Amino acid sequence: MGFSANSASHALKVAPLLVLSTLALGACRSTPPPPTGSQLSQPATPPAATTPSSLASPSSAQVASSGAAPDVAALVAKVKLSVVNITVEHEAKMPAFDSESPFDFFFRGGPGDVPQGPGAMRKQRALGSGFLVDGQGHVVTNAHVVDGADTVRVKLVDEREFKAKVRGRDTRLDLAVLEIEGAKDLPFVPLGSSDAVQVGEYVVAIGNPFGLGNTVTMGIVSAKGRTIGAGPYDDFIQTDASINPGNSGGPLFDARGQVVGINTAINPAGHGIGFAIPSDALRAVLPQLIKEGHVSRGRIGIRIQPIDEPLAKAMGLASPRGALAADVEKGGPADSAGVKNGDIIVAVDSAEVRRAQDLPRLIASHSPGTKVNIKLLRGGSEKVVAVTLDAIKDDEAQNAKASRSSSLSPHGELGLSVQDAEGGVVVRRVAPGSAADGSLFPGDVIVEVNRESVRNTSDLASKVKASPEGKPVLLQVRREGAMLYVAIDRSK
Secondary structure, eight states, X not given: OOOOBOOSSOOOOOEEXXXXXXXXXXXXXXXXXXXXXXXXXXXXXXOOOOOOSXXXXXXXXXXXXXXXXXXXXXXXXXXXXXEEEEEEEEEEEOOOOOTTOTTGGGGSSSTTOOOOOXXXXXXXXXXXXXXXXXXXXXXXXXXXXXXXXSEEEEEOTTSOEEEEEEEXXXXXXXXXXXXXXXXXXXOBOOBOOTTTOOTTOEEEEEEOGGGOTTEEEEEEEEEEEEOOSSSTTOOEEEEOSOOOTTOTTOEEEETTSOEEEEEEEEOTTSSSOEXXXXXXXXXXXXXXXXXXXXXXXXXXXXXXXXXXHHHHHHTTOSSOOSEEEEEEOTTSHHHHHTOOTTOEEEEETTEEOOSTTHHHHHHHTSOTTOEEEEEEEETTEEEEEEEEOEEOOTTOOOOOOOOOOOSEEEETTTTEEEEEETTEEEEEEEOTTSTTBXXXXXXXXXEEETTEEOOSHHHHHHHHHTSOTTSOEEEEEEXXXXXXXXXXXXXX
16 A cells, blocks of 8 residues: 554444344245345335436425524435445355254254255345435445345335446445446435535435334534544544444435435444545545446555654644655655655645645545645755655555664663664663653664664664753654654653
8 A cells, every 4th residue: 555554543443334144045945034124114105206317405495504404304205215225145154053052943944944064155144225326227335235245136215126236346445336237217316525514514314224224314413534443544424313234335415415425334332423434535436436346546655654742843843734754665656756754744736734644545536647746844844746656556565674683772761671673773671651651662673863863772872862952852663664753752
């Protein structure tokens, strides 16, 4: 990949919104499978035929601009024809039970079923949600909904059911496009602007939670720009609209009936904490997914890290901003353009990089071969360089050399015990409660102090001692093959 972000914060634990059930393969022919979500629900009389088109948004009279709750019934009536239930089946090996086990019965088709041997293949079913984005039968859902699918079926609100094939997948954004077979002139919904959605706005989720098709829930946008550790381009909309397993891939509508998000994950430890992929992210990749089946993204060849208060202070910034170039790939696009370790990237073309997470998304929005202007700060001065992007390599190798050391040397000022190593000084021990405690770890290799190379333990000691009083010591560190910067306040 072109980026990797190092951060002290832990990824938020989230769960995808899938419902799984297991069926014995032999039983599927002789015994009806458990009811699907749409069979469990009690749908109303199928709606009358509608002229296929992008479903119109509710009128301004139906959506109050003053912040009052929208007319949800009118909104749902407009958009529900475009929301679908998705059933995916694939074979998987299941644990075999002893024939005398009381649990064995539940993994057969019922009385008279032929016992399955150890490692028998079972059919696993997953339920998800999706929505139509054009009249040609293209359905958007989550990539994890159709992962490993042998068969995919799509059911509309009017009870029509179709086979579908996976047209394209983007695992980095967790998006997939299905193509309904033998269907045309289907009603679809427009994509709204997730960027224009404001925190506090009303939103409506429609989906297939726990197999209960066409379930409608309502809430607000709780936050935007959430990073939950799901991938390199995290930028989720957080909502308190109730979403549950089975909602994966379903639409999140604004009060105008436009899709502003794709429901993707929940925090299983909380209530009313759900996350949706912004519609603007979908809009950027949808044409490629339909035409090519995959997404080609540019890469810049930099390992980045966030800038916190100590790093900002050590680097002369008034406040934390931008993305710190912790490790510039040798011979990569950024290196060829003159970007150096320690540069702070603050803009890509005209788009500001306010935080480190912004940079991967901005770069990935461009195709390989595109030339972008990178604005950066170096030594307090602003500089602009032109970078021609390379293509992301899915299997990019990251090789790290193990560091061998010689004599052990303590450094009381930082609370470290260190040894000479290839390319710097390796940390062997960090004293509890010391200045470096929590910032450096055994195995870290210190390669720079205040942007000057470190040759050995004595060189480290002299450079730390020469650091200005009252200012954090800026170290460049190699950790598990990756380069990052650490600021250590000796006044702790």
